[in-house]
Amino acid sequence: MKSLKILIIEDELVTAHDIKETLEKAGHIIIDIARNLSAALTSVRVNTPDIILIDIHLEHSTEDGIDIAQRILALQTIPFIYLTGHSEHPTIARAQQTRPAAYLLKPFRHKELAIQVELTYHNYQVSLASSADPFLSDNLYLPVDQGKGYVKIKKSDVLYMMADRVYVEIYLAGETQKRVFSMNLGYISQFFTTANFYHLSRSLVVNLDHVERIDRGQFYVKGHEHAVSFPEANHKLFLQQFAIIKTPPKRESR
Known part of the structure; x- marks a missing residue:
């Protein structure tokens, strides 16, 4: 598996740095830890990640993770995984509309996190190779x-x-x-x-x-x-x- 560039959108810094350490040990590069919409959009524009991890519930942001995912997808298509400690149906139903590659419920195991990230990126690349290109299709x-x-x-x-x-x-x-x-x-x-x-x-x-x-x-x-x-x-x-x-x-x- 190649080394992936990963953006983490998480406003709990202890959790964010824990994720960062786990993924760096797996050989990946964390390009940034963003805590709100502005920081996330700047990171995507400056150094486009291969994959994004987004916490749905951001206590210190006016927009939640789903809002931020929608804004990022308006710029370009990037696979992303939602991180959440909640599994209420209204939240999951709303999140589904942004078509995430995966969900990870907190607390998650470190080994599981690295595997999910790599599987998500692999499946995304396979889907690109096998699907009609929506940018070019009539x-x-x-x-x-x-x-x-x-x-x-x-x-x-x-x-x-x-x-x-x-x-x-x-x-x-x-x-x-x-x-x-x-x-x-x-x-x-x-x-x-x-x-x-x-x-x-x-x-x-x-x-x-x-x-x-x-x-x-x-x-x-x-x-x-x-x-x-x-x-x-x-x-x-x-x-x-x-x-x-x-x-x-x-x-x-x-």
Whole structure:
């Protein structure tokens, strides 16, 4: 097993250093111990880990481990293991929505921790090699029913995607009703890599191929009568994405 770069997100420093010592003895590298969201995001950007260990309950952070996992996944896909001393169903159900590679219930044995980390990374690499690449595929299968099933979404049919707290609303060509998925916009939008998907605001991604009309602060998409609003401050940049023909200047009468 190769030496893995590991990020630990844990605000109990005694526990964090205990984990650090265990994994370093197993030959791995702890790139950082983060205690909150800001520190975790900085670590991921500066030195991307191979795997992350995240304590769900962080006493000294305004965000819990699940919130932090969602924010990290919005940046890039990294396998992670949740560490928790709690097994309440609501917490586990919410955690499942972020699709962790594994859970470890505290207290855990040191040998078990090292084995789980190595198995998690190995299984992640195998899944990458054997699965269709969601970044390149024309279709995505998004989780429904808390991950019990998957529904097909054709990327080219997406009209626009809108954030609604921890959910994302996806509007599709040929459908009058929106589809709602339990994931954030930052996470799902990373799989829409072609130039026609434009981030019009932090909460809105639009497929430029389906835009039929643009007014100040709103636009219309094919097959939908209602306008979609966006910040007027972004109007000029939005217009630059299209081949705009401006009204010619009036000729002076002689």
